[in-house]
Amino acid sequence: MTRQEKEAFKKSIEEQIEALSRELALIEKALYPEKGEGPSDKVAHLNFKLDQSIQIQRHREATKRLNRLKEAYLRIDRPDYGLCRECEEPIPIERLKLMPESLYCVDCMNELGL
Numbered sequence: 001m002t003r004q005e006k007e008a009f010k011k012s013i014e015e016q017i018e019a020l021s022r023e024l025a026l027i028e029k030a031l032y033p034e035k036g037e038g039p040s041d042k043v044a045h046l047n048f049k050l051d052q053s054i055q056i057q058r059h060r061e062a063t064k065r066l067n068r069l070k071e072a073y074l075r076i077d078r079p080d081y082g083l084c085r086e087c088e089e090p091i092p093i094e095r096l097k098l099m100p101e102s103l104y105c106v107d108c109m110n111e112l113g114l
């Protein structure tokens with residue numbers, strides 16, 4: 001991976017981290033409404049509870065991804081970034097573009113059952 005490619009990746013990871021942080025803030029706002037903004041009646045309350053469990057799930061997924069991205073961001077300057085941890089071959093750049101936090105190539109991931 002060239003210096004330029006790494007810089008492009010850094011930028012892309014930064015953007016994804018920012019987007020996820022914004023999403024998390026929105027989910028948190030939905031999960032913990034301010035006083036007076038909460039459900040007004042029983043039906044609204046039930047819907048709120050249902051929605052809440054979906055939001056909690058989304059929040060969990062987004063937090064996991066955010067942590068993986070932050071971790072990838074710290075790894076990007078290391079010479080082994082973008083190399084598969086199993087076979088040590090370079091992970092295809094297209095895959096890294098979609099998932100910069102990838103630790104394995106697709107073949108190894110399938111083989112490891114990840």
Ligand SMILES: [Zn+2]
Pocket residue numbers: 084085086087088089104105106107108109
């Ligand atoms: Zn591999």
